[in-house]
Amino acid sequence: MNNVLILLIFAPAFSLVLQLLRFFAIKNISAAGVQAEKTTYYLVMLPILACLLGVLVLSINVILHGPSSHHISNWFGSSDYNYKIIFVTDYLSIVYGLLSLTLLGTICYFSKRYLHKDPGFHRFYLLFTIFCCGLLIVAFAGILEILIIGWELVGISSVLLIAFYTTRDGPPRNALYVFIIYRCCDIGLITAALLLHYFTHHSNFELLENSYWYGIEAPHDGLLIIGLCLLFAASGKAALFPFSSWIPRAMEGPTPSSAIFYGALSVHLGPLLLLRSINFFAESQLLMTLLLVIGVLTALIGFLSWQVQNDIKSKLAYGSVTQLGIIVCEIALGWEILALIHVVTHASLRALQILRAPSLLQDYKLINQMLGHSLAATQEYDHKVSRFRQFIYRISLERGLLETFWKDRFLGTLKIIILSFDRLDNNIAAKLGNAAADNKNTVKGDEA
Amino acid sequence: MSNVLINHSLHSPSHDAISIANSNNPQQFRTWLISVLSAAAIVMACALISKGLFNEHSNLDLTPYLQSLVVLISFILISVFSPSWSTTNRGFISVLVFAICSCLLIFTDNALTSLGLVFLAYIFLVVSEKNKPVLLRLLIIYGVVIFALFIVSNLITASQGAAFQGLSIAAYLLILGGFPLASWYGKLYENSSTGICAGFLVVQGLFASKSALFIPESSSLIHGIFLIVALLSSLAAAFQVNAKRGFAAMAASQLLFIAFIAMLPFDGLAKAKLYIIAVFTLATPGVILTFGALESRVGHLSLFSPQGNYNSYPRLANTLLFFSLLSAGFPLSLGYVGIDLLAEIVFSHESLIMFGWMVVISLNAIFSIRSFLYLCLGSPEHEENIDMMTSKYYLACGCIGFLFLIAFFI
Incomplete structure (x- = not known):
C-alpha cells in the first residue's frame, strides 16, 4: 500500500x-x-x-x-x-x-x-x-x-x-x-x-x-x-x-x-x-x-x-x-x-x-425568448418596514460588518501606529542628513 | 534597445553619470569579478567533496565550507544581476570586498576580527555612495555611533557585564537596521544600487550569525527585545508603500531572527542555523536584485496600488515570486526545513518568544507576496520591452532550484 x-x-x-x-x-x-x-x-x-x-x-x-x-x-x-x-x-x-x-x-x-x-x-x-x-x-x-x-x-x-x-x-x-x-x-x-x-x-x-x-x-x-x-x-x-x-x-x-x-x-x-x-x-x-x-x-x-x-x-x-x-x-x-x-x-x-x-445569463435569455416577455420580479416593495428589519438589512448589506472590523478597525488602527513610527524614522533620517547639509551650506555661506 | 537604455538612465535613482564617466571599462571588470567568484565557488565545491560531504562517517565540520559555497553563489548572482548603470569599478570593488569579508566572517570566531571585517565592509559601503551627499552623511553619522558603541562595550571590563551587553545590543540593533532605531537602513535601500545593498546584506547576515560573540549571556529579556524590534520591522514592511523601503524593514527583521538564533544556547541547532543562513544569503538578496532589475525598467517601485508588469516582464515576475516564497520559508524549501527544526527545539524552551517569531515569519511572508502581487499584477498595459536576460534567468532558476532540491538531500 x-x-x-x-x-x-x-x-x-x-x-x-x-x-x-x-x-x-x-x-x-x-x-x-x-x-x-x-x-x-x-x-x-x-x-x-x-x-x-x-x-x-x-x-x-x-x-x-x-x-x-x-x-x-x-x-x-x-x-x-x-x-x-x-x-x-x-x-x-x-x-x-x-x-x-x-x-x-x-x-x-x-x-x-x-x-x-x-x-x-x-x-x-x-x-x-x-x-x-x-x-x-x-x-x-x-x-x-x-x-x-x-x-x-x-x-x-x-x-x-x-x-x-x-x-x-x-x-x-x-x-x-x-x-x-x-x-x-x-x-x-x-x-x-x-x-x-x-x-x-x-x-x-x-x-x-x-x-x-x-x-x-x-x-x-x-x-x-x-x-x-x-x-x-x-x-x-x-x-x-x-x-x-x-x-x-x-x-x-x-x-x-x-x-x-x-x-x-x-x-x-x-x-x-x-x-x-x-x-x-x-x-x-x-x-x-x-x-x-x-x-x-x-x-x-x-x-x-x-x-x-x-x-x-x-x-x-x-x-x-x-x-x-x-x-x-x-x-x-x-x-x-x-x-x-x-x-x-x-x-x-x-x-x-x-x-x-457563467451560462446563467444565456439561460435567462433563452427563457425570456420562450416566454415572449422578461422574467421580471413580481413581488412589490413594502414601504412600511420595521426598524428591526431595516437594521437587519443594513447588517446584511455590510456582510455582518466583518470586513469593516478587520480591514478598517483592526488593520487600520495598526497601520496608523506603524506609520507614525515610520514617519519618526523618516524624520530622524531627514534631520540627520539635512542638518549636516545645512551646516555645510552655512560654512559655504560664511566662506562667501 | 535604445528605448530601454533611455529608461535606465531616466528611472534609475542611483544613476550616477560621473561614476560611469570615470569608470574604466566596467564590463571587463565585471567579467573578471564573475570569473574570480566562479573559480572560488568551484574550488570550494571541490574542497567540500574532497573533505567528505557525501561521506556520512566524516567527523569534519563542513558547515563553514557549505556556507562559503552559498555565499560565493550569492555573490555570483549579485555580480550577474547588477544592472549596467552600477557596473562601475568602484561598485564592483565594493562587491568584491563584501565577498571577501563574508568569506572571512564565516571562518572567524573572534569578536574583534568580525567587527573589523564589518567595519571594512561598512567603509566600502560609504565609499560606494560618495556621490550622494545626504545618504553619505547619514551613513557616516550612524557608522560612527555604531562602531563607537561596539568599541566602548568591548573596552568596558567584564565586571560591568550588564552595561557591556546593553551597549552591544544597541549597536547590534543599529547595524542590523532594526526599525525604527536605524534610520540609515531604509534610506540606504531607497537610494543605493541594489547590487551594493544585496552585497552588504550578505555581510550583515553573517555578522548577525556571530551575535553570540558580542552578547554572550543572552536571556529571555534580550530575546524579547530582539523580537519586539523584529515585529515592528515586519509590520513596517507589511504596511510600507515604498517597495525598497519595505524590503529594508523585512531584511532587518530577518537579520534580527538570525541574530536571535545565533544567541540561543540550546543543543541541536547547528543544522537549523546553517539552513536559515543559507536561505538568507541566497534568496533574500535575490528578491532585492529582482527589485533592482524591475526598477531599472519601470522606475519607482510603489506598493500603493497594483503596477501590473507581469505581461511585460513574465520572467522577472516569476523570479520575484519564487525568491519571495523561498525567502518566506515556503514549504518544501530549505527555509521551511530550517524553521521547522528550529521551532521544534526552541518552542520547548521559550514558547512565547518562538510564537512571536512565527508571527514575524508570517508577516514577512505577507510582505513577500504583497510585493509580488502589487509589483507584477493588475494593469492592462503591456509594453514590448526587454525581459530578463536568459543568462540571468537561468542563474536565478538554478539558485531557486538549488534551494528547493537541497531540502530533499540534507
Whole structure:
C-alpha cells in the first residue's frame, strides 16, 4: 500500500515538475498554440486519473482490512527530533480523496474548453496541479506537519489563482486580503503542531475510539489551547465566523478555480481538520460550545448576506458559508457521519452551480425568448418596514460588518501606529542628513 | 534597445553619470569579478567533496565550507544581476570586498576580527555612495555611533557585564537596521544600487550569525527585545508603500531572527542555523536584485496600488515570486526545513518568544507576496520591452532550484 500512497502524492508532483520544465524551456508558452494546450491538459489529467485509480485500490484495502497508518520515510531531523512522513488510509481520507479527485477531474476537463486560448491557460493548470498535490497531502496526512505542508500548498495556489487575471486592479488586492487571513490562521495550525510536540512529543494521528478514522490524539495538558489553535486554523480556511469576509473576494479568479476552491474543496478542508481533531471537542465542553456558537453565527451571517447579494458568484459564495456553518454545527453536536455526508453533497452541488454560473445569463435569455416577455420580479416593495428589519438589512448589506472590523478597525488602527513610527524614522533620517547639509551650506555661506 | 537604455538612465535613482564617466571599462571588470567568484565557488565545491560531504562517517565540520559555497553563489548572482548603470569599478570593488569579508566572517570566531571585517565592509559601503551627499552623511553619522558603541562595550571590563551587553545590543540593533532605531537602513535601500545593498546584506547576515560573540549571556529579556524590534520591522514592511523601503524593514527583521538564533544556547541547532543562513544569503538578496532589475525598467517601485508588469516582464515576475516564497520559508524549501527544526527545539524552551517569531515569519511572508502581487499584477498595459536576460534567468532558476532540491538531500 505504501507504493500506492507514494504514487498518489508523487504523480501530481511529477506532473508539476514537468510543467515547470516546460515553462523553463519554452519562452512564450502562452503563444505556443493548441498542441501545447493539449499537452498541458494531458500532463494534468493523466496523473489525476492515476490517482483516482490509486484511491480506488486504497478504498478496497480499507474496506477489507480497516484503517491503517503507513510510515513512508523520515525526511530530516536532529538528535531528538525526526520529521516523519506518515500517511493514513481511513474512511475520512478515502472519502475526501475520492471527492477531490472526481471533482478535480471534472473541473480539469471543463477548464480545457473554458480557458481555451486564454493567455493564462498553462499557468492555470500549473497552479491547479499544486492545488491537487496540496489537497491529496492534506487528505492522506498522518501527522500534523505533513498536513501543514498540504495546507500551505492549497493556500498559496488559491491566492495565486485569485490573482489569475493579471490585467485588472481587483484580483491582486483581493488575493492579498485572502492571503493575509490565510497566513494569520495558519499560525494557529503551526502553533498547534508545536504545542502537541511540547505536550506529547509527537503529532502523529491515532485511530480514534468508536470511529472510522484517524485523528489528533488529545493530550491531558494543553487540551484547550491546542483545540483553540486548531479551531482558529479551521475558521480561516473554511471562512467561518469571524473570517467569512474573504469568500466573496475570492471569486475574482476564473470560474473553474472558484468552483474547486470556494465551492467544493478548499473551504471543506476546515471541516476535515475539525473531523480529525474531533477528540478535542469531545473532551472539552467549552470547545464544543464555542464550535457550536461559531457554526450558528457563520450560518446566520451567511444566510443574511446571501439574501442581499446581487451577483450570482457572491450569492453562491454566501450560500457556501451558510452550509459550512451548518456542517460545523453538525460536528459540534457529534454527528460526524452526517457532517461528512453533508460535505460530499454540498461540495458536489456547489461545484456544479458555480460551473453553471457563467451560462446563467444565456439561460435567462433563452427563457425570456420562450416566454415572449422578461422574467421580471413580481413581488412589490413594502414601504412600511420595521426598524428591526431595516437594521437587519443594513447588517446584511455590510456582510455582518466583518470586513469593516478587520480591514478598517483592526488593520487600520495598526497601520496608523506603524506609520507614525515610520514617519519618526523618516524624520530622524531627514534631520540627520539635512542638518549636516545645512551646516555645510552655512560654512559655504560664511566662506562667501 | 535604445528605448530601454533611455529608461535606465531616466528611472534609475542611483544613476550616477560621473561614476560611469570615470569608470574604466566596467564590463571587463565585471567579467573578471564573475570569473574570480566562479573559480572560488568551484574550488570550494571541490574542497567540500574532497573533505567528505557525501561521506556520512566524516567527523569534519563542513558547515563553514557549505556556507562559503552559498555565499560565493550569492555573490555570483549579485555580480550577474547588477544592472549596467552600477557596473562601475568602484561598485564592483565594493562587491568584491563584501565577498571577501563574508568569506572571512564565516571562518572567524573572534569578536574583534568580525567587527573589523564589518567595519571594512561598512567603509566600502560609504565609499560606494560618495556621490550622494545626504545618504553619505547619514551613513557616516550612524557608522560612527555604531562602531563607537561596539568599541566602548568591548573596552568596558567584564565586571560591568550588564552595561557591556546593553551597549552591544544597541549597536547590534543599529547595524542590523532594526526599525525604527536605524534610520540609515531604509534610506540606504531607497537610494543605493541594489547590487551594493544585496552585497552588504550578505555581510550583515553573517555578522548577525556571530551575535553570540558580542552578547554572550543572552536571556529571555534580550530575546524579547530582539523580537519586539523584529515585529515592528515586519509590520513596517507589511504596511510600507515604498517597495525598497519595505524590503529594508523585512531584511532587518530577518537579520534580527538570525541574530536571535545565533544567541540561543540550546543543543541541536547547528543544522537549523546553517539552513536559515543559507536561505538568507541566497534568496533574500535575490528578491532585492529582482527589485533592482524591475526598477531599472519601470522606475519607482510603489506598493500603493497594483503596477501590473507581469505581461511585460513574465520572467522577472516569476523570479520575484519564487525568491519571495523561498525567502518566506515556503514549504518544501530549505527555509521551511530550517524553521521547522528550529521551532521544534526552541518552542520547548521559550514558547512565547518562538510564537512571536512565527508571527514575524508570517508577516514577512505577507510582505513577500504583497510585493509580488502589487509589483507584477493588475494593469492592462503591456509594453514590448526587454525581459530578463536568459543568462540571468537561468542563474536565478538554478539558485531557486538549488534551494528547493537541497531540502530533499540534507
